[in-house]
Amino acid sequence: MKLWQILFPLCFILSLVSSSHASTFVYCSEGSPTAFNPQITTDGTSNNAAGHTIYNRLVEFKYGATEVVPGLAESWTVSPDGKTYTFKLRKGVKFGTTKYFTPTREFNADDVIFSIDRQRDTSHPYHSVNGGNYEFFKAMEVDTLISTLKKIDNYTVEFKLNKPESPFITNMAMSFMSILSKEYADQLLKENKKENIDNFPVGTGPFVFRSYEKDTLVRFEANPTYWQGTPKIDKLVFAITPDANVRYQKLKTGECHLIIEPAPADINAMKQDSKLKVMESAGLNVGYLAFNVKKKPFDNLDVRRAIYHALNRTSYINAIYMGNAILAKNPLPPTIWSYNDKTEDYPFNIEKAKALLAKAGHPNGFAAELWTLPVTRPYNPNGKKMGEMMQADLAKIGIKVTLVSYDWPTYLAKSRNGEHQMIQLGWTGDNGDPDNFLNVLLGCSGMKAGSNVAQWCQKDFNQKIVKAKSISNQEARTKLYKEAQEIFHDRAPWVPVAHAMIYRAMSAKVQGYKIDPLGGDIFREVYIE
């Protein structure tokens, strides 16, 4: 009783002081940002803390979608040969004022040149600052794509490319193409504090960086001069809360307004709580089982189709993803434009599978290896367990599966060499462009690079995706990608398994939030009712 007697009055008094201000929006995130510049970071946490809050790009993804819309560039034109992109920059855009920097001029072409050249030009004074590793810039091959970058006048810039490539514009909307202030960089150069550019950020975005308390909080303030209008919340706080259970409790007590990645087990309870709301959307990802079509007997189409029919994929969605995924029938997730909704999925049918196997000359089945994913990923939370379920399913049609796995780097390296027969893998898209899935994972060039683990180089499929990549008319591209998906479905180089869902839980008072299919959290239109 003594403990209660001491604690009760103390807690009561203290509870009176804990209240939160209406215009302060608290977002409970899961990890600490590594830096505040998406040029040098690749993790989602850092991207949320900088890419979507502090910065803008010449073009942006439409809020809640994967379509590209004008950003810091009002408009752009593409030359008939598809190799020259000219951007007309928006006038009157101001960089945010912070404790450490007050801009004296508006955004212009110098800032664009500075931001791209920092990543492109190895002799640039900022190139090697803070590690100088521009992973996305290299991975999306923007470094080899741009041949020249020129300032035509203060509000016009021209990019010349080495080859026509329509996903270039989508890449320009990705966070790593954020525009930094050259004036601020010059100031830091003079003060000999170049390193600060990535930790004390200045951008044109909806929020202005205020402070970062390590592993605890990131504070932002609304940018009063934001070119799309001041955000509706005055202050934005990222409260770093690594444990999903605790995030949920904080949401219940009102200490968080919105939480990232609620635990799958809590989602049902959250949905039933009238004070909360849960938003969900299929993620930009796909988990699949690929056949090495270069190896026997997987070079035989009937064998591949037989396995497709034999796998009870719905049971994996329930057991492995706890129902937090949707069944995949295409290599593209449904949130990407050009997704082919007309594809008719191969139904789960053991008899048909047996018949196809017999037709392929394996009436009694055969023995094969299946590699199981050694890491946990949203697109496949438990590769080993899924492997065991696949093993049991395939045993029913006589295929004796041996499960194999390696540590992650070895797994990737060996699969790139094509040492596998069947392999579980997956992909999370970068930019929402169909090319980022179809070409990378199934194109003939992906075979050379090692990302096409099915080793599938289908001529008609490849022609379509290569053509789609070089034209900029979206309607024509959509048609080509839909046709490519039909070929994929017919030839079955993979069994697509699932698209994992993205969940966000928030207070019922939160308005204006949309799930970003690219996985980010964007707060510029959010407010509390």
Add this chain to the structure above:
Amino acid sequence: MLKAVLKKILNLIPTLLGVSLLAFLLIRLVPGDPVMLLLGERGADPQMYTEMKRNMGLDRPMYEQYFTFLGNIFQGDFGHSIVSKRAVLTEFFDRFPATLELGIMAMTFAITLGIPFGIIAAIKRNSFFDFTLMGAGLVGYSMPIFWWGLMLIIVFSVKLGWTPVSGRIDVLYEVDKVTGLLLIDSWWSEDGGFAAFKSALSHLILPALAMGTIPLAVVARMTRSSMLEVLGEDYIRTARAKGLPYARVVIVHALRNALVPIITILGLLFGSIITGAILTEMIFSWPGIGKWIVFSINARDYPVIQGGVMMIASLVILTNAIVDILYLWANPRMRH
């Protein structure tokens, strides 16, 4: 005395060397490659991978890496974090005050409740009170901190709404860092003062309860057994026979002598405070060294893990050495 102290200090060297080897080896035994994690899945270009591995010195033989690590420590260089690129020592001292504040609060809780509970259980030996207290102590000692922390949150924060769920202070207050201890710094906060102090204190309650429960149980049981031993001594009987008040006998005569072993235990409990910090800080989003180490393990940030573990282990070993030396000073029989 001086000789005995010097001997104690010399004994520290092999212990610290052993710790350095363990800190170095253990993280390398955990599956996962820091280079791969840094590069991400799409950046697994073999050339980039090799280059990065070389830059990080991870391509050299293991023994060479170890001796470089050891050599740098002797020069006061614990390495630089792979993730943040900052010096491990700076990162450590950035976070240590948070853990220290929580540790002090947890220990205060354990001592102020544990000693009286132990005394009461001893003087009311075998009573209902004794059984209840010692039973509760056993439960407290065996309770998993993770579960206990969550229960405290669900009861006190969610159901009763008395305390905040996690964090160090309400997000409304921005406190400038002076000592790093928020209970002190909050007084100088521009927008805070007393209100900020109260907020910091309210955020401390649950994590300190969670973290202090095991030490509380240990202190209570230790006090009880130590008191029982002392209460049976001849001089206590003499004191009582002289007609001294019972309270005076217990507090002045018995407790003073019973406290010696308890003080030793408090030194040892410092180690359990640090291990408790790892779990407590994760649940309560407490930005101390525990959370820092967990984040670093997840990122396979080798320099932080080996440097951080080395710093923590050194602190624990040094604290124990100081307690030992104090013991030597207090008890001359131990000097030989």
